[in-house]
Amino acid sequence: xxxxxxxxxxxxxxxxxxVVVLIVLGSSFIEKSLMKDMNSSVSSIYKDRxxxxxxxxxMNDLMYNKRFILDQYLLHPSVEQKAATTRQLAAYTRQIxxxxxxFETTYLVDEESRRLQAFKANMNRYNxxxxxxxxxxxLSGRNTQEIAWIFKAIHQELVLLSDIQIKVGKELLHSxxxxxxxxxxxxxxxxxxxxxxxxxxxxxxxxDRHPLIPKNLKNFRLN
Numbered sequence: 345x346x347x348x349x350x351x352x353x354x355x356x357x358x359x360x361x362x363v364v365v366l367i368v369l370g371s372s373f374i375e376k377s378l379m380k381d382m383n384s385s386v387s388s389i390y391k392d393r394x395x396x397x398x399x400x401x402x403m404n405d406l407m408y409n410k411r412f413i414l415d416q417y418l419l420h421p422s423v424e425q426k427a428a429t430t431r432q433l434a435a436y437t438r439q440i441x442x443x444x445x446x447f448e449t450t451y452l453v454d455e456e457s458r459r460l461q462a463f464k465a466n467m468n469r470y471n472x473x474x475x476x477x478x479x480x481x482x483l484s485g486r487n488t489q490e491i492a493w494i495f496k497a498i499h500q501e502l503v504l505l506s507d508i509q510i511k512v513g514k515e516l517l518h519s520x521x522x523x524x525x526x527x528x529x530x531x532x533x534x535x536x537x538x539x540x541x542x543x544x545x546x547x548x549x550x551x552d553r554h555p556l557i558p559k560n561l562k563n564f565r566l567n
Contacts, residue, residue: 392451393513463501
């Protein structure tokens, strides 16, 4: 019976230590998962929000350049000027198309996808009117009004897309803060549990070495 009593007493600290090990391993796994999510959020803020925001600004700048060059040509149209203007506008159009393709490779929320499709549709219409104005500048009254309206619509779509970048970026930032807070709570909880179990193990070992019940009384109970 004495042997069983000793084994029972020694099994308690071992069991508690096993619990500590399991808690440490479990919390470590959860922390790694939280850190992975946080890194993903931070990476998305940079790749899917900051870079696209700069691309939107770049496209807006290109559109104003296209508009300026076309207006300059329409003031004094000529065969020589038409060739140079066509080359310049084509170069800006290629840059915008390339930027749109890069923008489409990023993660897009539903509203962002809809706005991008509207922007592309307006761009196609704008480019068609641009070519028409280059071909027939004298007949540009109605076309000039329409292209001015579409230009404003394109600018508005770019502004709305930029607003989405800010909105989603803030959501990702708040998500990262929440993950960081959860990781901090988990770490503090882990420390608290380990300290409590360590104290329990220490107390169990002390009681095993210096039992409160006298040996003769303990033997009496065991027998």
